Amino acid sequence: MSEAVQEPLSLEDLVTVLRESAGEDEEVDLSGDIADVPFSDLGYDSLALLETAGRVQRQYGIVLDDEAMAAAETPRLFLTAVNEVLCGAASNAG
Amino acid sequence: MTGKAVVTGLGVIAPNGVGTKEYWTALLRGHSGIRPIERFDPSGYPTRLAGEVPEDAFSAADHVPRRLLPQTDRVTRMALAATDWAFADAAVDPADLPDFEMGVATANSAGGYEFGQRELQNLWGSGPEYVSAYQSFAWFYAVNTGQISIRNGLRGPSAALVTEQAGGLDALGHSRRSIRKGTALMVSGAMDSSLCPWGWIAHQSTGLLSTRPDPEQAYLPFSELACGHLPGEGGAILVLEEAGRVRDRIARGATTQVYGEIAGYAATFDPPPDSDRPDTLRRAAELALADAGAEPGEVDVVFADAAGNPAADEAEARALRELFGERGVPVAAPKALTGRLGSGGAALDVATALLSLRDQVIPPAGPVTAAADRHGIDLVVGAPRSARLRTALVLARGHGGFNSALVLRTPA
Numbered sequence: 001m002s003e004a005v006q007e008p009l010s011l012e013d014l015v016t017v018l019r020e021s022a023g024e025d026e027e028v029d030l031s032g033d034i035a036d037v038p039f040s041d042l043g044y045d046s047l048a049l050l051e052t053a054g055r056v057q058r059q060y061g062i063v064l065d066d067e068a069m070a071a072a073e074t075p076r077l078f079l080t081a082v083n084e085v086l087c088g089a090a091s092n093a094g
Numbered sequence: 095m096t097g098k099a100v101v102t103g104l105g106v107i108a109p110n111g112v113g114t115k116e117y118w119t120a121l122l123r124g125h126s127g128i129r130p131i132e133r134f135d136p137s138g139y140p141t142r143l144a145g146e147v148p149e150d151a152f153s154a155a156d157h158v159p160r161r162l163l164p165q166t167d168r169v170t171r172m173a174l175a176a177t178d179w180a181f182a183d184a185a186v187d188p189a190d191l192p193d194f195e196m197g198v199a200t201a202n203s204a205g206g207y208e209f210g211q212r213e214l215q216n217l218w219g220s221g222p223e224y225v226s227a228y229q230s231f232a233w234f235y236a237v238n239t240g241q242i243s244i245r246n247g248l249r250g251p252s253a254a255l256v257t258e259q260a261g262g263l264d265a266l267g268h269s270r271r272s273i274r275k276g277t278a279l280m281v282s283g284a285m286d287s288s289l290c291p292w293g294w295i296a297h298q299s300t301g302l303l304s305t306r307p308d309p310e311q312a313y314l315p316f317s318e319l320a321c322g323h324l325p326g327e328g329g330a331i332l333v334l335e336e337a338g339r340v341r342d343r344i345a346r347g348a349t350t351q352v353y354g355e356i357a358g359y360a361a362t363f364d365p366p367p368d369s370d371r372p373d374t375l376r377r378a379a380e381l382a383l384a385d386a387g388a389e390p391g392e393v394d395v396v397f398a399d400a401a402g403n404p405a406a407d408e409a410e411a412r413a414l415r416e417l418f419g420e421r422g423v424p425v426a427a428p429k430a431l432t433g434r435l436g437s438g439g440a441a442l443d444v445a446t447a448l449l450s451l452r453d454q455v456i457p458p459a460g461p462v463t464a465a466a467d468r469h470g471i472d473l474v475v476g477a478p479r480s481a482r483l484r485t486a487l488v489l490a491r492g493h494g495g496f497n498s499a500l501v502l503r504t505p506a
Contacts, residue, residue, distance in 0.1 A: 023161035043161055051164070051227040058223055 145326020
């Protein structure tokens with residue numbers, strides 16, 4: 001279990017979870033450099049991000065702060081918020 | 095501004111045909127959509143047949159944007175696709191109209207049942223953190239109205255009506271009122287789908303389902319062999335517009351059609367089952383005819399509720415005899431080829447009635463062959479019947495005492 005949580009979430013991982021949990025806008029290319037593109041421009045609303053955060057929590061066995069996640073307006077900010085928690089979980093486990 | 099509401103676009107999803115043309119062709123040929131359930135294993139249930147839309151006839155991924163798939167039940171995917179088809183049929187691009195001049199009022203009787211079942215299984219099988227955030231709305235009766243509104247930018251007066259089968263007419267009656275009050279365009283009608291184990295149990299609980307195993311014999315409204323009904327999935331979405339607006343549009347070169355006017359509408363509610371007072375289906379029909387300024391003698395065809403239970407069939411036949419006289423008007427029951435689609439069924443009947451008005455032909459009641467003589471009604475059976483059709487009356491009864499009636503007229 002602790003092995004799994006030590007891998008940080010990558011942009012690629014996030015795109016996979018986004019596609020699974022919230023689908024994909026036909027007019028947006030998620031394979032490009034989207035780290036700093038606001039989620040709203042990528043076609044994801046707050047509910048889509050709630051669903052995405054829920055999946056990340058289940059897959060990684062962590063608890064994310066709702067307010068911190070709501071403030072993450074881009075994939076980069078989302079990843080930073082998740083990976084801070086992941087690091088904390090890893091060091092706690094260690 | 096005439097304030098008249100006319101139908102200019104149809105989007106149909108039925109067990110025996112996906113798409114208006116496919117459905118209408120199937121009806122006139124008597125092709126049935128009643129079949130053994132494939133969506134789940136029905137072997138443990140007393141009723142194993144339904145009007146199921148085959149997966150290969152409606153594959154949601156072909157019709158609904160990928161982004162909407164994770165947040166929609168099958169019923170909403172059907173509603174979104176049928177809305178697209180209805181707009182295309184009406185030659186209307188909603189992007190060309192001001193948001194607040196277009197509304198949407200649909201009926202629904204079960205919500206997103208399959209979605210709801212899956213999330214309840216997640217809740218009780220895995221835990222609350224496994225429940226989709228989209229469950230917050232995806233199961234809900236208003237979800238079709240909401241998703242149609244968001245996807246097409248329809249921000250005018252909107253509503254969701256829940257009166258079981260009668261809802262398909264109630265939504266259209268409501269939309270007609272919105273157009274009278276000045277809304278230019280309404281998306282209306284109904285879609286229902288609850289063919290999952292949880293939905294199936296709910297249907298069984300009514301005690302009204304047929305348990306006969308032969309698809310040709312299971313749902314025979316008005317027949318001497320009637321023994322209950324079969325549920326199905328699907329319905330129709332219609333584009334309603336203010337008649338003057340359509341005239342202007344056509345004058346400017348739009349290639350649309352006017353299927354007909356929603357000329358009258360009324361709804362009634364039955365007294366409790368133990369009451370001495372009579373049911374109120376006839377009253378609904380009378381009020382709708384009065385609303386249309388029409389005499390019973392002007393009605394050229396009635397699309398019946400067609401419950402498929404002997405007592406309910408007789409109650410409807412009695413209302414028809416009292417209104418029109420013994421065998422006084424042709425009666426259509428195309429539901430025999432689709433099953434009862436909840437609120438979608440009445441909306442589909444309206445679409446069917448409009449196609450009948452267009453083509454001057456009444457579709458047959460599918461497998462019903464035993465004459466409805468004992469009911470004293472002129473049920474159209476066997477083959478399509480050509481007739482001069484200007485005015486149609488559509489009846490619907492919703493489980494729990496709802497009655498609605500809608501009068502359609504050919505365009506002037």
